[in-house]
Amino acid sequence: MSDTIHVSPTAAALQLERGEASLADLKKNLEYAASVLESVYIEETRRLVDTEDELSDIQSESVPSEVRDWLASTFTRQMGLMLRRNEEKPRFRSIVHAVQAGIFVERMYRRTSNMVxxxxxxxxxxVLKNVDKWSFDVFALNEASGDHALKFIFYELLTRYDLISRFKIPISAVVSFVEALEVGYSKHKNPYHNLIHAADVTQTVHYLLLKTGMV
Structure with missing residues (x-):
């Protein structure tokens, strides 16, 4: 058992005023107070370093830069060493997971709304399950879609690349445009340069972009 004598602040003040304070006891209490403050500082510093490490682990593509900046300013040293009880301070990682979940739900909602x-x-x-493969069968797509291979491959890839949402293109405009393309490709009954060929070229470009890492 430690022989350190812990004196309350009020009692210590009275002893000092009366000249009754023991220098040995005073020294022990000061050393004890210093050790407590040092332990608190080390623990808080470790917690903040852990938080910063967690922030650095977040992939930039999963969390927008402005959200990352907010997380950094809220949960790291930029706010200073603020001592809080553990049960009152939300865990940093749980906040990050909540943000990522919100972004995921938003993207899924936008994709679903685009399909309307x-x-x-x-x-x-x-058929479109194989759209990322070199062996993709464009003729099977044209048959499955009732001679609308270009419309479905065009719309599918615009959706996959998130271009419709990014540029806020009305769905009706996209559908009308690609249907006009199909009419144009079918106008002269060309046996080769037709909508199937256009769909095939579109899927091939997608495959090359995907496999070369350009997207």
Whole structure:
């Protein structure tokens, strides 16, 4: 058991005023107070370093830069060493997970809302599962879609690249545009330069972009 004598601040003040304070006891209490403050400082510093490490682990593409800046200013040294009880301070990692979950839900909602303008038959969905492969069968897509291979491949890739949401393109405008393209490609009944060929070229460009790491 430690032989350190812990004197309350009021009692210590009275002893000092009366000249009754023991220098040995006073020294022990000062050393004890210093050790407590040092322990608190080390623990708080460790917690803040852990928080900064967690911040550095976050992938930039999963959390926007402005959100990362807010997290940094709120949970790291930029706010200073603020001592709080653990149960009152929200865990940094839980905040990050909440932000990432919110972003994920938003993206899923935007993708789902984009699909409202174009209904995908089950057979088309099945064929489009292979859209990332070199062996993608554009003729199967054209058959499954009722001679609308270009419309579905065009719309699918615009959605995958998030171009419709990013540029706030009305769904009706996208559908009208690609349908006009199909009409143009079919106008002269060209056996080669037709909408199937256009869909094939579109999917090939997508494959090359994907496999070369350009997107």
């Amino acid at each position: 303008g174009l209904s995908y038959p089950a057979s088309v969905i099945s």
